[in-house]
Amino acid sequence: FDMFFLAFVERLFRPTFKKDDFVLGKKLGEGAFGVVYRASLTKKPSSKVPYQKEGDLVLKKATEYGAVEIWMNERVRRACANSCAVFVYGFLESSSNKGAEYWLIWRYEGEATPYDFMQSKEFPYNVETMILGEAQDLPKGLERDNRIIQTIMTQLLFALDGLHSTGTVHRDIKPQNIIFSEGSRTFKIIDLGAAADLRVGINYIPKEFLLDPRYAAPEQYIMSTQTPSAPSAPVATTLSPVLWQMNLPDRFDIYSAGLIFLQMALPGLRSDSGLIQLNRHLKQCDYDLIAWRKSVETRASSDLRRGFELLDLDGGIEWELLTLMVQYKAGQRISAKRCLAHPHFDREGLLVLSLMQ
Numbered sequence: 001f002d003m004f005f006l007a008f009v010e011r012l013f014r015p016t017f018k019k020d021d022f023v024l025g026k027k028l029g030e031g032a033f034g035v036v037y038r039a040s041l042t043k044k045p046s047s048k049v050p051y052q053k054e055g056d057l058v059l060k061k062a063t064e065y066g067a068v069e070i071w072m073n074e075r076v077r078r079a080c081a082n083s084c085a086v087f088v089y090g091f092l093e094s095s096s097n098k099g100a101e102y103w104l105i106w107r108y109e110g111e112a113t114p115y116d117f118m119q120s121k122e123f124p125y126n127v128e129t130m131i132l133g134e135a136q137d138l139p140k141g142l143e144r145d146n147r148i149i150q151t152i153m154t155q156l157l158f159a160l161d162g163l164h165s166t167g168t169v170h171r172d173i174k175p176q177n178i179i180f181s182e183g184s185r186t187f188k189i190i191d192l193g194a195a196a197d198l199r200v201g202i203n204y205i206p207k208e209f210l211l212d213p214r215y216a217a218p219e220q221y222i223m224s225t226q227t228p229s230a231p232s233a234p235v236a237t238t239l240s241p242v243l244w245q246m247n248l249p250d251r252f253d254i255y256s257a258g259l260i261f262l263q264m265a266l267p268g269l270r271s272d273s274g275l276i277q278l279n280r281h282l283k284q285c286d287y288d289l290i291a292w293r294k295s296v297e298t299r300a301s302s303d304l305r306r307g308f309e310l311l312d313l314d315g316g317i318e319w320e321l322l323t324l325m326v327q328y329k330a331g332q333r334i335s336a337k338r339c340l341a342h343p344h345f346d347r348e349g350l351l352v353l354s355l356m357q
């Protein structure tokens with residue numbers, strides 16, 4: 001009860017918006033369940049509203065799934081605000097026989113996702129000053145690449161740990177669903193359209209069709225079939241935390257994060273075809289990353305060899321971490337929290353984060 005009451009009170013004191021308050025700008029993306037635009041407020045609202053500059057906002061027009069997405073964003077806003085893009089407001093704009101249309105509004109965090117950064121040959125140097133500041137002492141090379149990638153991974157895992165600690169699984173972690181926040185100079189998670197809140201059973205029953213097969217863990221479904229179904233509407237029943245422990249649904253996101261880690265280290269996996277091929281190979285190797293590495297390393301290009309060399313720095317700790325993330329069985333995958341406690345991360349990555357906050 002109190003969770004919903006708090007949500008209600010919190011919302012009561014926040015500014016509310018309606019359709020006429022927004023003017024749409026450039027289209028940023030279009031998926032099967034919605035269209036995303038850069039947007040601005042039409043008129044100057046009260047001074048309490050911070051988003052007054054042109055293009056300060058992002059607006060998503062979503063289908064009926066928007067209801068769950070609003071719910072998830074409200075939840076994350078209260079429970080782990082730093083993990084995700086700042087959510088401003090969401091409402092039902094219209095409802096017709098074609099279905100409902102929900103509008104969701106966020107702060108515009110910045111122009112690039114890791115997907116955009118990785119499109120460039122400059123990666124990871126095109127992210128470097130943004131997350132590590134100017135003056136880099138290391139010469140360009142493996143060590144320096146490693147430091148940047150390590151910092152990005154730390155920020156991603158930090159955000160994931162925040163989500164998971166509140167009982168939320170994202171289920172659609174991929175480079176396109178992470179945004180570089182120019183304000184906080186960190187990567188944040190976006191797009192909670194497929195997320196599930198396991199504590200109250202919101203969007204608990206997996207909608208497999210929402211998942212991106214290129215990044216989805218082999219189990220595809222969040223819960224095993226033994227798990228009893230939870231209510232799919234917002235009902236204030238608390239599910240047993242045991243349920244969370246039983247199937248470790250959060251490890252679904254860890255697998256996806258592991259694939260992103262691999263893509264950052266190995267340029268050949270960044271293209272769609274490279275990623276699809278990786279998935280095919282992984283399946284052939286029964287998702288044994290070590291076997292996969294053996295199979296590709298024999299006929300490796302110099303690019304690939306360099307990537308593995310990068311992962312082998314620090315006496316192979318990084319590679320070990322990766323193998324703990326990309327495991328066939330969810331139960332064998334490491335959690336976000338344990339990733340962050342891994343020796344690989346107790347140096348620069350976390351240091352950078354703590355200096356920034």
Ligand code: ADP
Pocket residue numbers: 028029030031033034035036058060085086106107108109110111113176177179190191192193
């Ligand atoms: P979709 O359901 O279409 O995947 P997303 O929520 O992932 O919608 O948003 C689509 C794209 O819009 C993202 O990949 C990103 O480039 C951009 N975007 C979304 N939210 C923000 C934000 N808060 N700030 C800046 N860009 C954003």
Ligand code: MG
Pocket residue numbers: 176177191
């Ligand atoms: Mg998306």
